[in-house]
Amino acid sequence: MDKLHYKEMMHHLNELLMSGGIENKNIYLFGHCNATEELADALLERGYVPTAILDNNVEKHGKNYRGIEIIAPQRLSEVKTEECLVCIVARAYAAMTDQLRRSGYKGLIRKLVDYNSYADYSLSEVTLLRMEKRVMRGVKKLETLNCRLEEKYAGYLKILCPFSALGDIYIMMSYLPCYLKKTGAAGCFIGVIGNACAEVVRLFGSYPVEVFSQQDMDEIIQAALYTNDRQTFIPHQDRPYVVDLYKALYVKKIPLERIYCCGVFGLPADTKACEPNVFLEYTDLSKIRKGGAVIFSPYAKSVAALPDEMWRQIARHYTEKGYQCFTNVAKEEKALEGTIPISPTIAQIKSVVEWAGTFVGIRSGLCDVLRTAKADKMALYPDYNYCDTSWKAIEMYRIEGWKNIVIKDGTEWLKQDK
Amino acid sequence: MINNMETKNLTAHKIEQAIETYEKIFLFNCRDKQIAKLAEDFCRNISCKNLTRKILVMSNAGFPDEKITDYKQLSEEEYNHLYKLYSMYEFSDRVQIITEESQYGSLQNYVKTGLLTEEEMFEALLYERK
Numbered sequence: 001m002d003k004l005h006y007k008e009m010m011h012h013l014n015e016l017l018m019s020g021g022i023e024n025k026n027i028y029l030f031g032h033c034n035a036t037e038e039l040a041d042a043l044l045e046r047g048y049v050p051t052a053i054l055d056n057n058v059e060k061h062g063k064n065y066r067g068i069e070i071i072a073p074q075r076l077s078e079v080k081t082e083e084c085l086v087c088i089v090a091r092a093y094a095a096m097t098d099q100l101r102r103s104g105y106k107g108l109i110r111k112l113v114d115y116n117s118y119a120d121y122s123l124s125e126v127t128l129l130r131m132e133k134r135v136m137r138g139v140k141k142l143e144t145l146n147c148r149l150e151e152k153y154a155g156y157l158k159i160l161c162p163f164s165a166l167g168d169i170y171i172m173m174s175y176l177p178c179y180l181k182k183t184g185a186a187g188c189f190i191g192v193i194g195n196a197c198a199e200v201v202r203l204f205g206s207y208p209v210e211v212f213s214q215q216d217m218d219e220i221i222q223a224a225l226y227t228n229d230r231q232t233f234i235p236h237q238d239r240p241y242v243v244d245l246y247k248a249l250y251v252k253k254i255p256l257e258r259i260y261c262c263g264v265f266g267l268p269a270d271t272k273a274c275e276p277n278v279f280l281e282y283t284d285l286s287k288i289r290k291g292g293a294v295i296f297s298p299y300a301k302s303v304a305a306l307p308d309e310m311w312r313q314i315a316r317h318y319t320e321k322g323y324q325c326f327t328n329v330a331k332e333e334k335a336l337e338g339t340i341p342i343s344p345t346i347a348q349i350k351s352v353v354e355w356a357g358t359f360v361g362i363r364s365g366l367c368d369v370l371r372t373a374k375a376d377k378m379a380l381y382p383d384y385n386y387c388d389t390s391w392k393a394i395e396m397y398r399i400e401g402w403k404n405i406v407i408k409d410g411t412e413w414l415k416q417d418k
Numbered sequence: 419m420i421n422n423m424e425t426k427n428l429t430a431h432k433i434e435q436a437i438e439t440y441e442k443i444f445l446f447n448c449r450d451k452q453i454a455k456l457a458e459d460f461c462r463n464i465s466c467k468n469l470t471r472k473i474l475v476m477s478n479a480g481f482p483d484e485k486i487t488d489y490k491q492l493s494e495e496e497y498n499h500l501y502k503l504y505s506m507y508e509f510s511d512r513v514q515i516i517t518e519e520s521q522y523g524s525l526q527n528y529v530k531t532g533l534l535t536e537e538e539m540f541e542a543l544l545y546e547r548k
Contacts, residue, residue, distance in 0.1 A: 094508065094511075095511045098510070098511070116508075118507055118508045119507065119508035119509075120507060120508075120509065121508075121509060121510055121511075122509065123430040123431070123433065123434040123437075123509050125427060127509075128426065128427070128430055131506050131507040132506065134507070135506050135507070222505075222506070222507070224521065225505040225521065226502070226505045226506055228505075228521075229521075230520060230521070232521055233520070233521060233522065234521055234522040235522075235523070236522070237523070240508070241508035241511075242504070242505070242515075242519075242522065243522050243523065243524070244514065244524055244525050244542075244543070245523055245524065245525060245527075245528075247525060247542040247543060247545055248525055248528055248533070248534055248538075248539070248542045250541075250542055250545040251534070251538050251541045251542045251545065252533070252534060252538060252542075254528070254533060258533065262527060262528055262531040262533050263523045263524075263525075263527050263528055263533070264522075264523035264527075265523065265527075266523060266527040266530060266531060267531070268531055269531055269532065269533060
């Protein structure tokens with residue numbers, strides 16, 4: 001979860017605690033994802049033990065997070081719902097609430113993060129008016145953007161990326177040139193959320209790119225849909241709600257790259273992905289032992305974390321082998337014990353890894369940025385399913401040419417690094 | 419403006435009722451020939467399946483001979499209002515408008531690029547959470 005959403009979640013959680021709304025309740029969390037795990041952590045730290053995590057994915061049932069069992073939402077019908085509180089920090093809040101209510105659940109439901117301003121499962125007059133205001137606000141923002149772009153980039157396609165994820169942006173950018181060629185567009189302007197995503201865009205060349213807030217991006221995209229703006233393209237597999245590509249995963253395994261190539265852009269399956277070519281050299285390479293260092297990347301925004309113990313084992317293993325060990329960190333993130341913190345920019349990280357010679361990271365968007373780095377690279381996958389599909393994360397995100405390793409409960413690192 | 423609002427509210431009310439009755443509602447933009455063909459195939463597909471869920475198929479143009487129980491033809495005005503509503507916000511996950519899109523990718527791209535068969539695409543559209 002990113003910092004802003006985390007702050008919002010904690011603010012709402014504190015409000016809930018202050019109001020006493022959580023006391024003597026059986027707490028359920030809906031949707032097993034990274035955000036839910038962070039909420040579970042926050043509750044446990046405050047002495048509240050959630051009863052269970054509800055999830056629609058049958059593959060997850062029976063598993064647990066820190067001892068909290070993952071169960072089917074239908075199991076709520078077996079308990080006295082007036083004593084229950086369901087907390088939701090997932091994007092599908094509206095759909096989850098709808099599901100619970102339709103199944104007869106009458107207890108409390110609290111949204112602790114507003115991830116998805118597109119959705120409100122109501123057609124009341126009040127909601128309609130509110131949503132009409134929202135879309136009109138977006139129309140104004142879209143018009144302003146169009147006016148601004150018209151001066152410099154007449155005839156350009158607006159590529160509006162609805163979600164802040166480095167990996168998504170990387171894969172999108174690697175197929176974008178072929179898509180532009182297919183459509184015959186004069187060029188394109190790219191809108192993203194967050195500076196890191198803009199940095200990924202810049203790896204691929206001198207595209208005009210601009211950073212938007214999540215709210216502005218959501219509203220501009222909504223306006224583009226509402227006004228049927230033909231100069232807008234939204235390159236994502238499941239956002240906003242009108243995009244149905246994710247449904248294919250219920251019947252077939254389609255790795256993320258194919259989703260972008262064939263589903264998002266409609267390009268032939270054998271289309272060759274473009275590679276980024278605008279990297280910078282890290283200024284302090286001399287402080288890294290060439291060919292004798294390892295860069296760890298234990299943090300990811302939207303992926304369930306690996307157990308601390310696993311990272312301790314990994315760091316110890318490389319230290320004992322005589323490697324100089326670094327942890328790639330951003331802002332408040334802590335370096336793994338016994339390792340040196342390092343914070344290259346996205347454009348510099350490739351030079352760092354190539355210089356060090358070895359990279360071990362949780363499978364995040366950073367691994368995509370490092371796809372073409374010439375080094376020994378290992379991507380670690382927590383043993384989880386992709387969204388509510390039956391496909392494992394490794395099946396969706398595997399990277400060719402890397403060592404792809406699934407970390408299960410009880411995995412021992414020494415047995416992996418062979 | 420007031421009349422326009424009234425019509426919008428009427429559309430909203432009708433779709434609200436349909437959402438209460440049906441678990442999946444598909445609206446095909448049959449002004450597009452390819453979508454009209456897709457709608458025909460879809461109806462043929464669901465007519466030979468023993469679906470346990472209630473599905474409503476709607477379109478804005480004449481519909482195939484295929485016998486499906488729940489079908490509703492919308493006027494152009496009704497279609498436009500519903501389309502506007504659909505593109506204004508997500509009011510349900512039970513409604514899906516099938517149209518030829520250039521603003522974003524869709525399941526139809528998978529069929530065009532050979533990753534899915536049409537049958538698989540229909541299966542994906544009709545998927546029910548276990």
